[in-house]
Each structure stands twice: as structure tokens, then as C-alpha cells.
Amino acid sequence: MPTLGHLINGTRHDGKGRTQDIFNPSTGEVAGQVRLADKATVEEAIAAAQAAYPAWRNTPPAKRARIMYRFKHLLEQHAEEIARLIGQEHGKICHDAMGELQRGIENVEYACGVPELLKGEYSKNTGPGIDSWSEFQPLGVVAGITPFNFPAMVPLWMYPMAIACGNTFVLKPSERDPTSTLYIAELAQEAGLPPGVLNVVNGDKEAVDTLLDDPRVQAVSFVGSTPIAETIYTRASSNGKRCQALGGAKNHAIVMPDADMDYVVNSLTGAAFGSSGERCMALSVAVAVGDTAANALVDKMKTQMETLKVGVFSDEANDFGPLITGAHRDKVVGFIDSAETQGADIVVDGRRPRVEGAENGFFVGGTLIDRVTPEMTCYREEIFGPVLLVVRVGSMDEAMQLIDDHEYGNGTCIYTRDGEAARYFSDNIQVGMVGINVPLPVPVSYHSFGGWKRSLFGDLSAYGPDAVRFYTRRKTITQRWPSAGVRESAQFSFPS
Amino acid sequence: MPTLGHLINGTRHDGKGRTQDIFNPSTGEVAGQVRLADKATVEEAIAAAQAAYPAWRNTPPAKRARIMYRFKHLLEQHAEEIARLIGQEHGKICHDAMGELQRGIENVEYACGVPELLKGEYSKNTGPGIDSWSEFQPLGVVAGITPFNFPAMVPLWMYPMAIACGNTFVLKPSERDPTSTLYIAELAQEAGLPPGVLNVVNGDKEAVDTLLDDPRVQAVSFVGSTPIAETIYTRASSNGKRCQALGGAKNHAIVMPDADMDYVVNSLTGAAFGSSGERCMALSVAVAVGDTAANALVDKMKTQMETLKVGVFSDEANDFGPLITGAHRDKVVGFIDSAETQGADIVVDGRRPRVEGAENGFFVGGTLIDRVTPEMTCYREEIFGPVLLVVRVGSMDEAMQLIDDHEYGNGTCIYTRDGEAARYFSDNIQVGMVGINVPLPVPVSYHSFGGWKRSLFGDLSAYGPDAVRFYTRRKTITQRWPSAGVRESAQFSFPS
């Protein structure tokens, strides 16, 4: 069985020392091993990045961008293979993996535009004969630490733009499903990145701590759970690094009485159960305003869910696949159990799904829980599974209060036809990404991704325009040329 | 011998009626015929563009951009074939044709970023509860009329961005060398443009007049000579069309006494003689400040020019090739003759170059003329040939006055090491594109190309950010939602 190593200074690096199992969650079997980098290995990667930095920084942005164009092309050429690698280790169905990859490619596309995005501001005559302008210069070596749930997309949120801005990069992907991540990084290499510009180290806490503490690392981008995000942000910050750390979520959709319920149910189904709900933008709570709306929603949802298919990643007919580990599957089931115990109504129960031929896979079926209240455990915590909660409220204000009171503020949505309700909601809700009839309001690659409250630590959002600011440092130049130089002296050079 | 037709509504259209010879200027022989579209054929193209417009306009910008990415890839794959087609009909050496194509591709790259470039400005609460934003909407059918000297690049200045912005396009390329232009347009088609989005009609004045007068055409981009540019601008404008028309040039470089003369001579050589000087950015006048600088310049230039090689397009060892037609060759020779007659000093004479094996090609060798004065014919007019004039002045101010007094204001350059001289020059000179130690200051694709004075008619420059404005129309929306809608009424739906 293969052991996955690292990518350091442009070559595969098998590493030595500790390893960890990688599972195929569709079967529950061990599919391989991943090497866990020790401190020295991570430092080797940092050193490679540091060495590659000066030349890369001085490479014109348009030339750096040209490698991103080739990278995009290679990603498209190898899309099916990538999707297979994702599915095998993460469990998501191929169509979903292809979708993930596509969003990742869109971030590469945005990085292609870096010559435009790096433009500074030029002011003539800030004083008499004085000009000023700003430059956005790269930081140096930058690190990324990414989660299991989007092994292709989240790394692509980070390093294409970081690198296009002139930085060099060390990526520490999730040790649960690192194979597709490494495969993609090798395509970036193939696209023309000089050795050391992009490095990948697999590992666990030891690798992470090394990245957080090494003074050569200038900035850290992280995506994961809120407790870890907070720890990483605090440690990186106190080490003088720039940091953005994205954490957890509990995304609510308000269903207004005037909403088109067929549209609601259709769009909610994908948003709640896609990728088994293992998305930080998964829509996990529907807040129905009025019992009429609530009853219609639950009835239609129940019917719709009858056709939902959970199963192995490789069958395109499945809607979603297994959870990432057996332990996580048990945790999700535990949340459903707690809801039942605490008095909620389990309308559709996915706790013991029959997946023929894959009995040992880490599956939980689509689950719908009605009459959830804010005190319940299943409401307070992020489940990260295929579970949709329904909360019933009496007014839109009550629904909004519920959302604002939750510790997370990643995404949210309102279903309505009414312009005024939509505007009031989007204006006032304390959430960073707001959908109007869009249950997964993930910003496109040319906007930026960022939650509010405890969903993001840091000033700047991920990808899009904010990423350019995150991966560069502003420098302001003020210039005045003393008079009486060659211009005047040249007056006398005429041999009359 | 083949007759080149048109590309209308996604398919080759052989056309009928008048034709015209296409020459291979390296041999002086006829290489083919091009069909000259009559009014009805042009109207057919316009109709195809008009029909394709509604669906194309509603295609999301990111999806339109994706075709541009593929187009770029195809252009790179077919670069050598394109360079050969350019060289065959235009005469420029392959390395030069590759350079032209590369600049064209960079415009396709910029068009790939159209989702970013089309962003409007959003203002919350322009009044209480009132929001306003701007959208940049496409115009509809847009036309481009392009010159012989850059059959690949200049069309690529225009239609990639026009199309990426949501317009549909009718291109009328030069009838002197249309083959590469048509070939490239077919690659755009292959990249995924729906039929009718890009149409190419070959033709002459009849075709041009049809484009200028047809009310369905919303805007016209033109590059050519100043008299034609002015006519086109006036006619298009009075027909209610948006127009930008780029004309001729006479680009001067000031050589200051402190300049590094080796650097000057090296960079001037390419800028003056590359592409036989058939470039609107060709550097055709060197203005030396002081006789010391002038003498050094002329001496070193003369030596440098001994190694300059003029010859057939297909030999990569040549520096530049023939002129476009025999008539143009005679005209350029006539300018040199006039300089001689009017008292200038022909330092290097390219009037009768020996090009073995290509005796009938339309060649003029690199020519250097010293002691030119502003009254001379060769100074007043654009030569568009491999001829570099030297004017001697006594001061930088005198040099600048010379430039400002010329009717054209396309490009210019100063050679100096001195920060103050450079800043004074770039601030005050009445020219649109200014080089500091850069003799061909063609803006990169993410800036815009535009001369001043009689070098450009219109408010907005070509390609880059200005092209986005040229190919779109601003719409401003102001929105207020009346209160007391579904939001309040939903308060009462709670069944208490």
C-alpha cells in the first residue's frame, strides 16, 4: 500500500517517520498511508520557499499569471482523475467533486488577472512637484492549512493568488484526504512554477506548529473548525504573522410565507444534504415564519427526500456519499439522537441507511428534524452531516433574532418574493454572506468569502479582492526630484 | 489560387462579386485573392450579429470569459501557423509576427478578466432606504475596421473585449493581408463562440460605408491613417454611433546628454526599423540635445546599422522584411529622396537594398538621415518605413516644443538617467503614451492605448480598462422598497 509523502522544492519527498491511515469512507477500509512531517521536514519546505522567493518576487506579474493560465488548463484536462481521487478519500460523489474542482478552478482564473489586481494608486502633485503612489508587494513565504471537506477547492482559494502576487507557499492539507491535493500541486508544478514556489507537506499538529512558529513564515491562511481557527489565529498573530482563520457555521434560511415552496424545497435539498452536509456553507437550519409555511415546507421536504440517494462516491446516481470517518458518523448520529431525546420531531430519519454492497461505509442518510428549538444541542452546535433542522417562528423579526443570537455568522438566506423583506434582511442580518432565494450564497471567485462573528478570525476575507490585500503589503512612495539637474544644464550644451 | 471569403454566422461564406489581389511582399508575387463584400453581404453579417445578441448578452460574463481562456489556448497552439500566415502576406519576419501575436494574446488574457472588469458601483443608502448602483451593459452589434500592419494584434485589441462584455461583432480587416485574421477568428469560433457572435467580412470602402451607416451597428473601432480616421469618426458620430478612431503618428525620442548611448542605440534600432517601421508606434525621429550627443548617436547608430538585415519573412535571421506593397515602397523611397533634395544628410541609405533571391520583393533597407529640420517633407509626414530621422536641438525645451508642435501625439520617449528630466518630460509633453528610456511605450494590455492630438479621435482609448467603458453603456438604478409589505404582515401569521 502506498505512503503519500510531500512536495518540496519541486520534487516528491517521501519523508520518513510517523504515518497515518487514509480511509476510503465509502467502504470503511484503509486505502493508504500518509506521512506526517516532522519539524525538520517542514523547515526544509520553508527553506525551499524562502530560497525561491527573491527570484519569484521579481518575476513580472504577467509572467506569473501565465503559469496560472496553464495550471487552469491542466486542471481541466485532469478533472476526472482529480474527482476520482477526491471521491475515494473524501467520499463525495463524482459530480459533487467536479463541482468542487470547478469552484477551485475559478479561483485560479481570478489569479490569472493578477496584473490588473495588483495595480496601485498613483497621485500626481500631492504637493508641488511631488508624486505619490502605492505598491502592493508580496509578503514572502506564506502558509496554508486546509480542511478535509474540500481537498481541492480550499487550497485553490489560497495558493494560486498568493503565488500570483509573488509569494512562495507551503501548504499543509488535511491528512484525511491529501492525495488529490498533492496531485493538483504537481499539476501547478507542471504548469511552470519554479521549484520551491509551491511546497506541500502532509502532517498533523507538529507540522502546523512549525508553520505557526517559524519566523520565516509571514502569513497563515486557515480553514477548519472554530476552536482550532481561534487557536491558530491567536498563535500566528502573537508570532507577528498576518493570519486569516475561517471556522465553523450554522447557516439558517428564513422561509417567508410568500415564498414559492417548490423552489424552496428544490434548492434547500442540495444545500442541506449535498456533500453530506460537510460544508461550512451547508444550509442546516430552515426557519419557517408561520405554521402554514412550516407545514408546507415539512410536507414537501419529506416527499422530496424520499428520492434522496446516499451511497458510494463512484456511482453518479447517488446524491451524496458517506461521512469522512466512522467517528464523525457516530457524532452525527449522536446529534440526531439528542434531538429526539430533547423533544424534536424526527420527520425523516437517516440514522441507519441501507447501502447495499457498502455496509461498512460511514453513511448517514438525509435527516429532517422539525420543531427544533434554540436550546437543543443539535441547534447550538455545528453538525456537519446531512441533517436539516426546522425551527418554527411567528415573525421575520423573530427569525432574524435567532440568527443574530447564534455564535456563527457565515452564511444565511431568505426565501421571499418581496423586495422590501429581502432588503431589510440583507441589510440588518449579522452574517457575512447573504442569499436572497439562494441557499448557498458562496461568493463567486471575483468576490470574497468571509463569515462574521466567530466564523472568521482576521480582517480580510478569503479569495477574491480581499486575498490580494491579504497576500500583499502596502508600500507608499513619495517622490520629488530636486530641480536644476540635467535638464537645465543641457541648455548650455548647444555649440552656437 | 484560393479566394478568401468571409465568416458569417459561424460558417465560411465564400461570397461573390468583386475580388482583389493579395501579394506576398517578400517576392512581389500575387499570392491569392480576397473577396470584397458588397452591401448585402455586410448586412447579412450585421443581421447575424444582431440575431446572436440577445442570448449572448444574457450569458453570464464568467461563461463568456471561459471561451476567451480557450481562445487563448488555441492561439498559443497555432502560433507558428499564424506567424507564417502573417509573414506571407504582410512580410514581417516570423519572430516579429510571433511578437505581434503575443501582444494580441495578452489582450485576450485581459478579456478573460471581464467578470472583474464589469463590476459596477454599489451605494447603500443614497437616501433613507434608497440604494443605487451602476451596471455596464453591452451595446449590441459593434464593428471593427483594422489596418494591414497588425493583422493579428489590432483585431485582438477589439473583439475579445467587445465580445466578453456581451456585444456581438462584425470585423472588417485589411484587404491586404486578411488570411491570418480570418484564421484567428475561426479559432475564436472553435473556442466556443456561438454562431453570429463574431463575424468577419472582407471588403473595401463599400463594406466600411455599410458598417458606418447601418443603424443596427452601435459602435465602431477603427485603426488606420489620420485622414481616414477623421472621416470615419465624423460619419459614425453623425450617425449616432459611438466611435474611436486611431490615426497616424510621428514618434520622437529625445536623447539627453546624460543618456547611456549604447542603450539608446540598441533600443532605438528595434524601435525604428522593426517591422520595417510600419507601426504606428515606430520611433521615427531621434532628437539629440547638443551636438556631442548627436554626433555620438549618429556614429554609433551607423555602426550598429551595418549588421541590420532586411529580407524575406521566412528567414528568422532577418531583422525586418519588405514593405506591404510596391506602391508603398516607392513612396518611402520618395521621402528619402526628398530629404536628400531638401538638404538633410543621408548617413545610411537603404533605397536600393540587395536581397538575394528576392529581387522583386518590396524592400527598403534601414535608413538613417541626420540634420533633418522641421520644414522638411520627411519630417512633416508619417513615412511608415525603415527610416530614422535625426534632428539636432540645443536644449530639452526646444526638443519638447518640436514634439508639441507636431500634429500627431501618439508615442514619445526620453533617454536620460535623471529623475527630474524624466518627470518634467512625462508631465508636460502633449503625447498620450510616454516612454522613459522606453522607445516603444506601447501600454501593456491591462493599461490602455491612446494617442493625443490628431492621433486619436474619440474620448476613450483602445484596449485595457478604457475598452470596457467603450464597449459598454452605463445604466444607473435607484431602488426603494415601499414599507409595509410581506415583512410586517408576516407578523400576524403566528398561530398563538
Add this chain to the structure above:
Amino acid sequence: MPTLGHLINGTRHDGKGRTQDIFNPSTGEVAGQVRLADKATVEEAIAAAQAAYPAWRNTPPAKRARIMYRFKHLLEQHAEEIARLIGQEHGKICHDAMGELQRGIENVEYACGVPELLKGEYSKNTGPGIDSWSEFQPLGVVAGITPFNFPAMVPLWMYPMAIACGNTFVLKPSERDPTSTLYIAELAQEAGLPPGVLNVVNGDKEAVDTLLDDPRVQAVSFVGSTPIAETIYTRASSNGKRCQALGGAKNHAIVMPDADMDYVVNSLTGAAFGSSGERCMALSVAVAVGDTAANALVDKMKTQMETLKVGVFSDEANDFGPLITGAHRDKVVGFIDSAETQGADIVVDGRRPRVEGAENGFFVGGTLIDRVTPEMTCYREEIFGPVLLVVRVGSMDEAMQLIDDHEYGNGTCIYTRDGEAARYFSDNIQVGMVGINVPLPVPVSYHSFGGWKRSLFGDLSAYGPDAVRFYTRRKTITQRWPSAGVRESAQFSFPS
């Protein structure tokens, strides 16, 4: 009785030669005379502007802006006097004149931000060691020609920004009501403008023609009727000037069946009758979708209009005042007559209003005409009077077709609560300024004002961000410093 002269080179200039009466339209009496500048006087103003240009251009933008701050302050201090001067010659009620002035002041405010707005784009390393940036340089002498209906606001759309950008200005205001315009210009002078930076010449066609033909004038901004706008645009353009010419309008509001009819009627009343409808953004056609909506609209409008008060400008209790001249009053009455003749239904008839104590004023009362059809004269032409037409249609698409078929495309509005209807309308309608439940969608000063179709000739809109582009010319600098300069030689200066 006073004769109003000009403001040239910082001082009052009484002028000589022809004069014309200025009326007080509230009484119908002659209130004064205005001097009509001959060619020589206009040329004197142009010469003053030209002479002031070089020093003004080199004044740092922040310092130019500082004068705008003082100008704003002076306008606020003298607001009541200005409103009185407007009312006296134009006829609009003081509260309306104050509103006009406020919108004008907002344009001065926007010009205060010119240091921000003039920022160019700076790109490091467009090639190895090469930097490029753009500057937006002033044009030189710029002219403005403004209409009678906004003697304060429309000039303030133009010259504050033109001047803040570094241009000098010659303004030719309407000869109907020039006193407030001149008064305001003198406040600008008092705020600190150097002599010659802002000049005002009163006049008629002779003055206009001089401005259009003089080669020292680089650009012309015009607001007026469409036939004149078109003439001015063509003449200025063919003289090589930059031009933007704003013309007439026929602004429609679609009233959807779901609209809140009280809100509609309240907001429409001001939009249709304010300033006697003498606004290019006046809402003059209500298109009701379905007879239910139409009947409700007409009924409620009729009731609402019973309280509408037409009268003299100086009585704040009046809603609107007289028309500008007796001739114009007769023309408006003629339009109402024609509607009656052609079969429309005159619901409220303002043709013979009783205005006690002002029997000779040029008054027309608020008029509501139902069952208007597109063929009628009153529909085809711009009335520019207090007349609201109602057209009845069967669907929203029919309503939109009506709007798109009209030659003008200035402003438009939809009344609805429905988000989808609003988005479809604003996306597709061929009009430049779109209101959603906002019947007068005049963009705020930090957006730009521009109609589509025959409502605006030129590429760039008035005021806001577009004005910065209109009043400046892009210059692109590309800079490379030859190596081996003082930096290396300085290595050897160390006395070891």
C-alpha cells in the same frame, strides 16, 4: 433697470452691443436685460481661460479642492438669496429652488474629492524592471452651455469638477434666467479661484458658435433639447473637440397591479408636476398595467390633484409656479388641446388656472390626461409642462415595449413590490436611469447622469465618476531605468 453682463478674468464685464429681456414669469413682466456677447467678447473669455490654464493645471489637486470646500460653504451661506434669484427669473417656488441648489452643492462636494478621483493606475514590473502608470491630465479650456430649467444646478454639474480636474472654464448659461448663475459664479470667485479659471459669458447663438469653433476650447458640455444637442455634438466633434450633449426626455413609470397605490400617487405627483414639469427627468407618462390599476391610479390621482397649488414663486405654499415664457405656456396648452382633439380623456384640466394677483403670469395648472395612445402628439413629443399622461396596457412586456420604442431614453420607473419584476425591468429596459419605486431616479452626485438613445450624445455621462473621465485625458507612462548608474559606481567610493 439693470443689464446683466459677463464675468471674465475674475471681474464683472458689462459688455456692449445686443441685449435681451429677462422676464419674471410669475408676473409676466420684464425684470431686466441681459447682454448678449458678441464673438470678440467670447474670445476674450476664452483667452482669459487659456492664460489662467498653465498655473491652474500645476496647482496640486488638493489645493484646487480646497477652493471647492469654500465654495460649498459660500453656497450654503447664500442659499436663500440664490433661491430668490432663481425663482424670480425661472418661476419655481423657493422650496424647489432650494432643492435644485442642494443637488448642485452635492456636485461641488463630489468635486472636493478630486484628489481621490484623479488617482491613476500604477503597475510595477510590467516587464523586467519596467513600470507603467496612467495619469488623468486636464484638457485645457472647457466650455459649458446650460439650459434655463436649472440655472443653478446644471452649471454646477459641470464647472466644479472640470475646474477641480485642472481645467479652466467658460460658461454660457441660459439667457432666460442668468442672474442666479452669475451670482453663483461670483461666489466661486470669492472662494478663491484665480482670475480666468472660471468665466461666464451671457449670449445666444453667436456666443455658442464661437465656443464651438474656437480651437482653444478643448471640450464642450451641453444640456438642452435633443435637436440642439445633436447639432452641438456634431459641430463640436467635427471641430475635434470632446463633447457630451444631453437632450430631451419622455419618462415613463410602469404601475404594476401589486403596487401600493397611495405610494404611487404621492410620489408621482411631485415627479410629474414639480417645477411645472420643466425637468428632463420629469415623470410625464404613467403606464398602468391592467384596467384595475389604471382606474385606481386615475381616481386617486384626481383626488390628490385637487389640493395641488400653482402660483407665484415667492409663496412657499405653492406646489409649483409658472412656465418660463408666455410662448412656452401657449405651446403646453396646445399639447393639451391636441390630446383632447385626438381622443384622450382630460381628467384634470389645468389650461386656465386662476392665480389671484398674478393674472399675467405664465401659468398652467396640473393636468391629468387618461387613455393616451402612442400615436398622439402629446405622447410623441416632450411637453415640458405640468401634464401627466396615463397610458393603459395589458401586460408588463407591452409597457416595456412602449418605453423602448420611444426615441428618448433618459429616465424611467417601475412601481412594484416584486423583486423579480423589478430586476427584469431594470435589466432589460433601454433607458439610462432606472427607478424601482423611485419616479425621479436622478443619480446622486457620486454616480453619473446619463440617458440612452437620443437623450444623450457622447460616450460619457454627466457629473460623478464619468465627469472625471470627461474632463481629463489619459496619459500612460512606461518607465525603465538603465542599470549601471550611480548605484554601482557608488560602490567604489568607500575609502578602504
Add this chain to the structure above:
Amino acid sequence: MPTLGHLINGTRHDGKGRTQDIFNPSTGEVAGQVRLADKATVEEAIAAAQAAYPAWRNTPPAKRARIMYRFKHLLEQHAEEIARLIGQEHGKICHDAMGELQRGIENVEYACGVPELLKGEYSKNTGPGIDSWSEFQPLGVVAGITPFNFPAMVPLWMYPMAIACGNTFVLKPSERDPTSTLYIAELAQEAGLPPGVLNVVNGDKEAVDTLLDDPRVQAVSFVGSTPIAETIYTRASSNGKRCQALGGAKNHAIVMPDADMDYVVNSLTGAAFGSSGERCMALSVAVAVGDTAANALVDKMKTQMETLKVGVFSDEANDFGPLITGAHRDKVVGFIDSAETQGADIVVDGRRPRVEGAENGFFVGGTLIDRVTPEMTCYREEIFGPVLLVVRVGSMDEAMQLIDDHEYGNGTCIYTRDGEAARYFSDNIQVGMVGINVPLPVPVSYHSFGGWKRSLFGDLSAYGPDAVRFYTRRKTITQRWPSAGVRESAQFSFPS
């Protein structure tokens, strides 16, 4: 003797409890007392800000800006009084205080442009029928903690923009010289700020800690020394607040052999000794390249310094005034002593200046120390006094290495005429604000102020465009309207 209290919820608040002396450093005498707020008082201010927030947030930006215009006007009207208050407690000469105030006013001016600066990005059709846009929403209650050296300017870097963006503010100024700060805040109140929008609390560590720990405070801006800045940044960050903390500096100017030495000496004098060197942008180290340049610099500087006048704040003939406290005076003298001990050459010695009639003032005269080396205490630490060090090096690279090796990276300058040297320097130096022949490269108010390395903790710079980002939070809205709404149903309403 008066005791200075606080400004809370729009009114003076005398406070109770602890107080501290305020000195007049020109005389060394106690001039008054300042109240030191306890926790409860600070919480009262926070509560007032929190209460004022909802209404202020919903006030249109243009209306918020209008208060800033009035504030600017009041500051200009009361400039002399403010300068006097600054001088009395800080010691800087009136002309210098006027300069400080002017830079502060320029930040108010920039805040006037907030409607432009708050514009979000609007994207049509991010998917079919889907639109997305970003809004930059205020944070809530924001705190500022400011240093003694710019009691007017630094607070004006912060709260005008914070407030213009829709936040409410609690300011904790320096307890050394709070009177002018409070006076200015009252002018802001007078300009029209609603009560509670701007609050000022005087205090010390207790007040600071309360601001850092209170969960209602969303963000903290700080300017002071590096150790405190780091502490504040870490504490605010770990409390989940946004923070920017500006610290100390050691700003070097490289003097190249080709520099115009008269220009160098003239401009360095003000940069080194102005405000007694108590500026974080003070130019405190001149690095001369080559002994020829060094000798010329020291000679001319020595001569120039003979005319330097230190003395009381109220005499406009003085060049600079006393240091802030007796303790600080002793510390600065200690640095000079240490330089002498460690072998540097005290060329001009300001340790015991004679200031007639003010013998007890905290004065140190202008001091020039040659042959300083990097190991010396005076080089390693920030002196914050009127002391200019000269370091001699053999090459420009050596000079740059020196700068990059220092822990601070606030400002720096190069003196040269050579374009290449300037470009190389500004590109590569690890400092945030770079001057080319400008020894105090403080960015103008429409650019942003930010050092690198340990001179700034946080991602975003102070004032200018970055301040808008710092004081707002990005929200991204994604909107789709379900079809088949009122638009289609309205089709059937036609009563045929």
C-alpha cells in the same frame, strides 16, 4: 486650576476619582489636572456609543459626510486656538501645531468623501439570473487610543473616518496633553454629531484595559510605542476585536554621492529636529554613502544648525520647543551621553541649551552625532528627541542592509538624482513609507499610513483607503428572484 474631564454622550462629564498633572513643558510648570476615568466611566462611554449606533448606522453616508464638512470648517475657524492649546501642553511651536492640525483637517476632508469610498462592487449575472454585490458595513462601537506627540492629528486619523463609515467612537487620548483633543471633539459635536456618536474619556491603563476587554467594542486603533502596540494588538485580537497598532520607528535617509547637498541639508533639518524629533516619522539617521558625501553632509549640517532655535512654544521664531516631560528630556540626554561614551563624535551638542526666560523648560537643543555604528545604543533605540545620527557606509547596498536589519520599518528616504537608484531603493527596501528626496514621506490623507516590520501590528494601514476597510466589514449578497411572479401573472389582467 481646572481639571479636565470627559465627553460622554454629547456632554462634558467632569468625572470623579483619580487625577494626574498636566505640564506646560515650556516652563516646566503644572498647568492643570486631567481626570483618569475608572472602569465604570469608560463603560458609560461605551454604552453611550452603543446606544447611538443603530440610528447613526442607518443615517445615509452623505448625511454623515455633511457633518464632516461642517467639522472641517469649524476646525479652520478655531485653528489658532487649537494650536495654542497644543503648544501649551505639548510644547511644539505654533507654526508646527498649525501644520499638525492641517494634516488632521486633511483627514477630515478625506472622510467627507465617504459616499464615494463606501461603494461596493456590483456584479450582474454571476450566474443565470443571479446578481452579487458587496457592502462595507460599519462595525459598531470602535475605540481609539492616541499618543501625546500629535494630540490633534492622530485622533483625526481615526474617528472622522470611523464615524463617517457609520461607527460610533470612544477616544482615549494621551493624558499628557488632552486639552486640544477634547476641544476638537467638542467642535465635532458642534458640527452636528448626535450625542454618543463620539465620546472622549481621559485616563490611563485602567481605561485602556476596559476598552480592550469590553465585548461591545468591535475594533481598536492605537498609535504609540512598539512594546505597548504589541501588547494592545495581542490583547485586542485575543478578545476577538479587530486591531491596528502603530509603534515606534528609526527612520534612515541614504545620502548618495550625487545628491544635491544643499537640498539634503535643508530638508533634513526640518525632518530631524521639527517637533523636537518627537514624531514617529522623524528622520533620525542619515546614512552617507562614501566619505566625501559624509564629510560634506556633516560640514553643511553643522553650519546650518548654528541658526536652529529651540525655545518656548509661543514664540513663532523658534524652530522647535521642549520635550514632553522632564523624564523624557533626561532620557534623550542619556542617549547622547551613551553615544559619546561608545565612541561616536558629538558634532553639535544640544544637551544643555540656554533658553532665556524658560530655564525650567524641558529643552534639548539640536544635536548632530557623526560616526555612529549599528551596535551603539543611540542607534538601536528610538530616541524621540532632536538628535540626528550620521552613519558612514561604503555602498548603497550596505546602507540598505542597515535599514533592513533594523527592527523598525516605518519611513525611509533616499537622496539622489538618479532614477535607477531611486527605483532600486523603493522597490527593495523593507520599509512601508519610502521617500525619494522626501525625508518625511508621510502619505497624504488620500493614501494610507503604515510601517512595516515592528512598526505596525495589523493587516491594514491607518487613514486613507485602508481606514475605510478597517472601519467596515465586508458583506456579500447573492440574489436570485424566482420566476413566475407578478410579471407573468400581470399578463392576464388585461380585460379584453
